[in-house]
Amino acid sequence: MFEIDKWQEILSTVKKNRLRTFLTGFSVAWGIFMLVVLLGSGKGLENGVAEQFRGGATNGVWITSGVTSMKYKGLKTGRPIQFTNEDYNSLNTTIRGHDHISSRLFLGNNLVSYKNQYGSFFISPCHPDYGYIKEIELIRGRFLNNIDIHDFRKVAVIGEKVKASLFKGADTVAMGKYITINGVLFKVVGIFRDFSRNDNEQKRIYIPISSAQRIFNGNNIVQQISYTTGTATPDQANAMVENTKSLLSRRHTFDVKDQRAVEVWNKSEDVRRFSALFAGIRLFIWIIGIGTIIAGVVGVSNIMMIVVKERTKEIGVRKALGASPGSIIGLILQEAIAITGFSGYIGLVLGIGLLELVSSKMPSTEFFRNPEADFSIAIGATVLLIVAGAIAGFVPAMKAAKVRPVDALRDE
């Protein structure tokens, strides 16, 4: 199929009708260009939103204690719910399917110092599993471990920004040093970077929850429990969330339907909602893009129809000399595919070029960053082009194959 002769023929017919071929090719190139730019922009929107979701496992569930807003079993509204270590243990043993679980205490901002450097940082006591749930990336050292919890160790994992503001000048090594949190000495065992872009998240200090309860709280209070749902399907994850709610409502005597008594954030649910939204947007874009390409294909088909008409005599000669219908179909189809393929490729390159330009020159905003056309889009567009070319050439090719040499050769 890919012999020099056929290409020569295609080239010579294209050369004979430059403007006509250019205009046809342009409509296809425009279609592909639009498709690529639209898909790339959709991707940019998606990247922007995905960025909002960073810093936390996508299958995470966060349960925070709140205040009741519904009357239940004779109890009035406005009653605060207080989680304890018992709740943590109970969830850990009862809820099946979770792979990481942690409780948290909110101590808020506290004065932290090292030698003569001071700062106010968010102290976040938690279990070792929180490192996984929050997707904390360690730059140095380690995160909290079970021995820290068990032995009530006074150790701290500090954020990059915390390190930067406490360890300055000649004393830049933080690992192994002792920092003072609210008057108590903690040993730095790790330095982390949070995935989220939020600056406040980098200004945190994680310490073992057991130590925090003993030092700052004096009892077993917990304010938030979070876990990841492991390999559970979305439905299974929802069932886990429901079980959690009913377990807590029984333990703390509040209405399961009370949205305020405990606040549950099931991140996988949000992620699912957004991916459904973006799947919808992508589908919409493909429909528009394909519609534009169809207009181009009709143009190519039209041109090929004229080409066949003009070349009727030549096709007749070829048949008289022994050309099979198959070889005639191949000739016309190949020309159509060549025109759509080549011009479409130009559209593809221009579209990706524009996306790259926007991506490098435009500052990314909260909801739009890095518009890009990935490899699968390029492959998809290429396949689409070949199919489009084949469709464009099909009717003219069949018409060409039906040319009767007798009619074509009749001397007028």
Place this chain on the structure above:
Amino acid sequence: MINIKNIHKSYVMGQSRLHVLKGIDLEIKSGEMISVMGASGSGKSTLLNILGILDNYDTGEYSLDGTPIRKLNERKAAALRNHLLGFVFQSFNLISFKNAMENVALPLYYQKVSRKKRNIIAMEYLERMGLKEWAHHLPNELSGGQKQRIAIARALIAKPKVILADEPTGALDSVTSLEMMDILQEINRTGITMVIVTHEHDIAARTEKTIKITDGIITEIIKN
């Protein structure tokens, strides 16, 4: 070589039927050179088309080189044309964007002969026609006689058994016409059967036998 018996052919034109061939019997032996004459509309071109497997016939029998030709599919007909027949047309029918050599080589392309090999063979045939220097010229750069010689080279390249020529001198001046007949006669002497449709008496006179067709039947066979 060519054997036809009681061939009928009619064209349906809207409501009416046009009976073009009304029972043609003809036997052409291998190596014969015959001409077909007749007024326009007499059916001589239709006969040539049927002989050339370019058109079907309604009833009768036709065998070409021992092969019965009846209701062939397009592919088989194309293959038979390619291997057994060579065509020479009044208006040459060269492909305008191919040079002389490529035009001559075209039948071999459909035999799947490699590009290099078929171009070498095409050059040999062009040399035989005295057109070697014109091999890389496009048809519109050549004279009528040169074009027809290229067309003849093209008809010969697949080593056909029969050459069918439809008014081969119709578009040429008288001197060139005679040259062309010399070439065709020379080819005939190599053993290739030749059927020439013409309306010029002096062309017909150069063939062994002239068949006259009037209103779809053979009215006269003249031995020249």
